Amino acid sequence: MPGGLVALLDDVAALAKLAAASLDDVAGAAGRAGTKAAGVVIDDAAVTPRYVVGLTPDRELPIIWKITLGSLRNKLLFILPVALALSAFAPWAVTPLLMLGGSYLCFEAAEKIVEALAGHHAEAEVAGIDTPAELERRQVAGAVRTDFILSAEIMAIALAELPDASFGMRAAALAAVAVAITIGVYGVVALIVKMDDIGLHLSKRPSAIAQRTGRLLVQAMPVLLQALSHIGVAAMVWVGGGILLHGFEAFGLNAIPHFVHHLAEAAGHAVPFAGGFVEWLVGAIGAGICGLIVGAAIVGAIHLVPRKKH
Incomplete structure (x- = not known):
């Protein structure tokens, strides 16, 4: 009996070590994947606060909580199963879907710029709503x-960083x-x-x-x-443009991506004391x-062409 108990404890210890190693692997993979999605995360955190415009202070946190639950539902119930199915049965579709989402981000950014130039503000959007509940x-x-699009981009970027990982x-x-x-993201928001x-x-x-600190914060x-x-807006065009450039490379359309890459490298070499930062900055500006x-082309196709026909 003692020998059997010792053997059982050894098996439990071995399983615990295996589980710990697996958790380390998952944490490492999640860390690599999450780092690549940082640009979209910045975008998500920057975009969300505008959705509490026009709300009373006592409803701000409940609204953020509702958005948080909606974001988790988007990611875990809808996007995660689709992403896993694509990685298993149609990995070739990941890049086109990424480019589609990147195009949407570019369109949203361009539309916001057009709205800002036209004097359209978020307050005007909610002015005609009668009830707080509505x-x-x-x-x-x-x-x-909006979170669904950004979440899909985050998950797709993360998935692209795990090409050799097992399904589990x-x-x-x-x-x-x-x-x-x-x-x-929503904690920061x-x-x-x-x-x-x-x-x-x-x-x-x-x-x-x-x-003094309180007055400064206000x-x-x-x-x-x-x-x-x-x-x-800047993160939208940067992330969306970067996704499109990577997609062009994946499809063999290398002229524009290589031009941006070489321009960024040349700028980095020209400023040796801050070469890495300058190279990243020029690449981000190019993207x-x-x-x-x-984005401007899509906005024109959606808004200007129908008006011209009309």
């Missing part, structure tokens, strides 16, 4: 719809990426949208340092939200210009 429903639906490893890594990124309330609370504290909020709006051109 406003919340519309804002959550719009946020979850891919599933576990993608699920880990989905949960970690969703919690991280919740902090951003409540920053003015935190500042107001600090401004009422007896400490002079707390009061004054910084409009600037931060405006900056996030611009960062979101952004490519994305902006594609």
